[in-house]
Structures are given as C-alpha cells and as structure tokens.
Amino acid sequence: MKYMLIWRATDEGKAAMMGVDFEKMLETMGRYNDELIRAGVLVAAEGLDAAEEGVVVDFSSEPPIVTDGPYGETKELFGGFYILNVASKQEAIEWARRAPSFGPGFKTEIRRITTIDEFPQDNEWIQRERAWREATGQL
Template identity: 40%
Template sequence: MKVIVFVKATPSSEAGVMPRTELLAEMGQYNEQLVQAGIMKTGEGLKPSKEGVRVRFSGPNRTVIDGPFAETKELVAGFWIWEVRSMQEAIDWVRKCPNPMDTDSDIEIRPVFGFEDFAESDPTGQLEREERELSATIANMTEDESKIRQVISRWSRALEAKDLDGIVADYADDAVLFDAIPPYKVVGKAAIREVWANCLPYFPEQFKSEHRDIVIHVSGDTAIMYGVHHFLPTPADHPCGQTWMRVTVGFRRINGLWKSVHDHVSIPFNPMNSQAWMIRDPNTPDMPDN
C-alpha cells in the first residue's frame, strides 16, 4: 500500500527556523535507510506558509488567499510518500524517525487511494488504464523533458492571457517560425511577437490552448517536440477552434534554459483541390474521398 507521511508544522517551523546541522544529518541517515529498504518514493520539506497561498473554490469563483495561515497545528512542514506492506509497517518506520523538530512534534500517516478504491466508479477499467499510462509517462520523464513541458505550458497560459511578452518569453532571439498562415517564414523573437500582436485581436475574449499527444526527444543541448494543438474558444463555433494543428518545435539549451529556436505549425491540404484539410479529431486520421 502507498501512504503519505506528513510532518506537521510547529510554531518554530512556521517562523522559518531552520533545523540544526545535527538534525539534518540524522534525517539524512534516516532517509537513506528508507531508500535502502525500498520504502521511500519521494520526500520534501516545505517552506513556511507565509511564503504560500491558498486558492478557495466557491462555485465558479477562485479566491487567492496569501499566507501565513493561522491554524499551525493543521499545517504541514514536510512529507514523504512510502510504499509499505501495511499501516503497521508505516507506523514502525515512523517510530524509528528522529524527532523532526526541536520541540514536541507530530507525524501523520494517511493511506493513498489505489485504483481498486474506484472500481465501482470505473466498471470498464478505462480510467485505470488512462491513469496507469499517465503514471508511466511521469515515471519515464527526464528532468529536461519536464522543463520543456513547462515551457510549453507557460506558452499556452500566456497565449490564453493574451500576454505578448509571455508568449515569446521562451523563444531564442533568432527563432524562426513556419506558421500555418502567411508569411511562410518569420525570423526573430520580435517579429514573432508582432505576428501574435496582429492575430490576437481576431481571437475571442476567452479561449483555452490545448496540446495533445506530445512527444519529446532530447539529445544533449538539443530537443525536438511534436504533437497536435488546438484552441477551445468561447463561443465554441468561433473560427479559431475549428481544427487541430500539427506542431513541431525545436529547442536549444541556451545559458542553461530551454529556448524555442524553430516552430513549425501546419494542417494538411487536399491535393485534389488545394484546399486546407481540417483535423477534426486527431485520433481519427481521416482522408478526402477523392
């Protein structure tokens, strides 16, 4: 069974008091025991809640609340995720833990839901298969791939916000864009920004940017990503949301950061009439009748 083990916050941890060198060494040795036993999957310490935020959900509203948060006894200062045979085994390991604070403290153990817990809600097993595929993707993802996916996500969020500077923030200065609309080639970060400045007035006030089927290959300081992308506009019948587009992006690591050096965006065309062929469903590679 999988459990998450919470180290509860104390007034000193919330005040930002750092642990003693001796305690850090003791906790490091304890973590080494967990790793050697095959128990520990991950673990992290958390900064005080004054550096965090909460987002409160109420119907369609999202309210951001800045820390610190008053109820210290309910806060968390760190966590582990363990794979154990039973709750008793988790308890036994917690008993071996050095006191993580220099005062009285608490460690809480909570079981993590497994696929079997959702059997009634997933009678066909489809959700379990999708979740296992997602878990495998995460497990196999390298740090470089994760950073590139973050670049892609930042681009989408900036596009949705119509933030021109954010849209081009992760482009190299000499990036080249082969767009789906004329001109066929745009050279330079500033010119790409101008393209979006001219396009965004034709977009609806609200839309989502979605990538799917992303594949990333990394070799040294060079990487390539390909997949499909589309817009989810409000209203749904807006012209910008009527097709998926094929997207290929070349990345180069520059001064330690992944930058887009080449974007290629396209949709197929019907060679019989030279008309664009819309990709309605990327899971169905349909073709013209003639």
C-alpha cells in the first residue's frame, strides 16, 4: 500500500526553521531519507516552493479565478511530501513518528493513496489510464 506523508507547518514552525542551520537540516533530513531508502519504502519525496510563489485556482465561479499566493487565512501550509510503499497504515505512522522535527508547529498528515484497481475496471477512462500506466511502466 502506498501512503502519502504530507508535511505541514504553522507560522510558528516556519519561524523555528529560520533558526536551523541549513547544513544541519540537510544532514538530518538526509539521514532520514537514507533510512527510508535502505528500508526499501521510499517512492518519492519532494519539498515545495514558498507559498508566495504559488497560485490558487478557485472554482467557486465561472470561469475559475486564479489568485497569487500566499493563501489568505491558511493556518498551516503544505510544505512537502513523501510517498511510501509500506505494508500498513501503522507502518506509515511509525515512519512519520521517526521523521526529524525542528520544533513545535509541524504536523504530518498521513493519507493512503488509492490505486487504479479500486475503480470500476469496465469504465472506458479507467481502461485508458490503465493502458497508459502499463505503457509507461507504472503498473
């Protein structure tokens, strides 16, 4: 099963990160990433650019409205993610608990990633996606 670990930070957490030596942060995260790699569970891991560099596409009107970041009243911003291929939700939780923490204000949301096999296989669009995944080596 694949799980996404979504890193979130409050303003307090982001402020705490400003005081962390960049080389120390790279070392700490690098060791964690290496553990995931050696365990054979890491599928992907990416950080995200600052919210000020992003945009929001709001579908509450027609046409959708595009607004530059940051995102207004957001209390916690999504700052990066890991995708792990593990045996269970509990294993994903254990990996999240082992992740480096740089102080208060950080949270990790854990969500299972659904697979194409969970959708109706007789659906034309699912069949097209399955063919694409097979052709690109994703299945």
